Amino acid sequence: MAEQEPNRMAREIDLLWGPREPARRGPKPRLSRGAVVEAAVALADAEGLEAVSMQRVAKELGYTTMSLYRHVDSKEDMLTLMAEAATGDAPPAPEGDGGWRAGIETWAEAIMRRYRAHPWMVFVQLSGPPSGPNGLQWMEAGLRELVRAGLRTGDALEMLLLISATLRETVRMEVEMGRAAEAAGTTLSESERDYARALREVVTPERFPTIRRMLDEGVLDQAAPAPDPGGGPAGGPAEGLDFGLQRILDGVEAYVRATAGDARGA
Known part of the structure; x- marks a missing residue:
């Protein structure tokens, strides 16, 4: 009987709680899952999530893309690991x-x-x-x-x-x-003021009374x-x-x- 494929959540639990690296014999490899995730987080911080790909992270680390797949199975897994790492492990202590x-x-x-x-x-x-x-x-x-x-x-x-x-x-x-x-x-502040100025040209108290009141009160014009x-x-x-x-x-x-x-x- 074929072994049943684990469901998505079971796989995610295994990814986040399982061994950080597969067991290997011989010397410790220079590239690790932790290094891959750290590089991906740094890249996302600098250039946004859209910049993150297996190829780009490999380039940042100076490795081939195939080298990354020995540590992270897919970009989806890498994003999951990135979010977990960026969340951090030190929530506030009780008050x-x-x-x-x-x-x-x-x-x-x-x-x-x-x-x-x-x-x-x-x-x-x-x-x-x-x-x-x-x-x-x-x-x-x-x-x-x-x-x-x-x-x-x-x-x-x-x-x-x-x-x-x-x-x-x-x-x-x-x-x-x-x-x-x-x-x-x-x-952002200038954009809000531009938005308010534009709205004043079209928003009338008869059709949009509450929005007009907000504009007249200068809510979007504050310093x-x-x-x-x-x-x-x-x-x-x-x-x-x-x-x-x-x-x-x-x-x-x-x-x-x-x-x-x-x-x-x-």
Whole structure:
């Protein structure tokens, strides 16, 4: 009977948790999986994910493309290993007396720093929840704080997915808008002001009353903040991210209070 092919997730688990290098006899080879992944991450940091290919990484390392296939089976596997490596293995420590809310804020800030350091991460196609040791450590850190808030583990997972998606999508929009602004020879803040000026020519209070109110209040004309210390562009979507995150956490607090009250009244 033919041996059954492992499913995608089982294969990914094996890739991220299995031996980093196949067992070999003789002297240790100069090229390793770790070196391949490190070179690929450096290339993506410098030139974007679109620059990464097996051929290009091999060239950066001074090896043939076939040499890389002895350590990484495919570009898809290399992207999976790159994302796991760039995630890092040091999520924030528990906040102690700071409370669960401060813990989630610290966790979110750390995730944003990771994305800002490796913007290409938000363009790697997701195959599912984290499955590698690094990704799971970050998942554990986030879940821990939400469970401390009083959520059941299933509810904590739902909220963590919402927060994670918000962070990832916000950075993705910021990167794409930054690229468009750079291609036009301008900045994100200048692009927003140009957008507002153009809209004022066509947006009327009769047809778009709320948008017109926003324009009249100068929301898009505000002076650009100082550059983000984490490396993000000034004036990007992430500038207002804290407001949204705080409202999500307000919702968690309100839900926990309500469910606790219902339990006492039962």
